[in-house]
Amino acid sequence: MKNFKTLLLIAVFTLGVAGVANAQKVGHINFEKLVAEMPQTKALKVTMEKLSKTYQDEILGMEKKIEATQKKYIAESKTQTQTTNDTRAKELQGEATKLEQARRFAYQDMQKRQNEGLQPIIEKAQKAIEDVAASKGVLYVLDSSVGKGLLVKKGEDLFNAVKAKLGF
Numbered sequence: 046m047k048n049f050k051t052l053l054l055i056a057v058f059t060l061g062v063a064g065v066a067n068a069q070k071v072g073h074i075n076f077e078k079l080v081a082e083m084p085q086t087k088a089l090k091v092t093m094e095k096l097s098k099t100y101q102d103e104i105l106g107m108e109k110k111i112e113a114t115q116k117k118y119i120a121e122s123k124t125q126t127q128t129t130n131d132t133r134a135k136e137l138q139g140e141a142t143k144l145e146q147a148r149r150f151a152y153q154d155m156q157k158r159q160n161e162g163l164q165p166i167i168e169k170a171q172k173a174i175e176d177v178a179a180s181k182g183v184l185y186v187l188d189s190s191v192g193k194g195l196l197v198k199k200g201e202d203l204f205n206a207v208k209a210k211l212g213f
Contacts, residue, residue: 071200072183074207077190080163080170084213089162093155100151107147111140173210177203 080086118133125133178186183201 070183071185071187072178072181072203073187073189073200074174074203075190076170076174076188079174079204079207080166082208082213083166083170083211085166085169086163089159089166092162093159096158097155100155104144104147104151107140107144111137111144114140169211170207173207174203177206177210181206 115137118130118137122130122133174186178184181201181203183203185200186203187200189202
């Protein structure tokens with residue numbers, strides 16, 4: 046019985062030391078760089094640039110139309126009645142309001158699509174990091190891109206292993 050207690054005490058001590066050693070296993074990865082280098086992020090960037098160009102062209106067309114109308118109205122203002130000029134001024138104000146709404150909508154739509162496009166990319170990157178960390182026995186993974194806050198990088202850098210896991 047005394048031997049059993051001694052063996053049990055040794056086993057508990059050994060497991061405790063092993064647990065402390067495992068708790069020390071830390072890795073790090075530059076998450077921003079990983080996401081930026083993913084092919085899906087690059088494809089999203091191209092899509093967003095095309096959408097931005099489309100919105101810019103639409104808004105520029107609206108601006109040119111308003112500008113042309115404004116020049117026409119200014120040129121004709123001396124030959125028109127005050128009532129007509131007031132009506133035209135209100136029309137131009139309405140067009141300027143529509144232009145501002147179009148700008149706001151374009152910005153909001155771009156933000157929404159960017160966020161929707163990034164969400165699955167981020168989830169895929171996080172899943173790959175979790176898988177690589179689990180396969181290497183890493184319990185904690187620090188993001189080395191956040192404020193460049195890692196002063197000592199003694200943990201394992203998982204960047205290349207995660208890139209390989211993601212296939213790029």
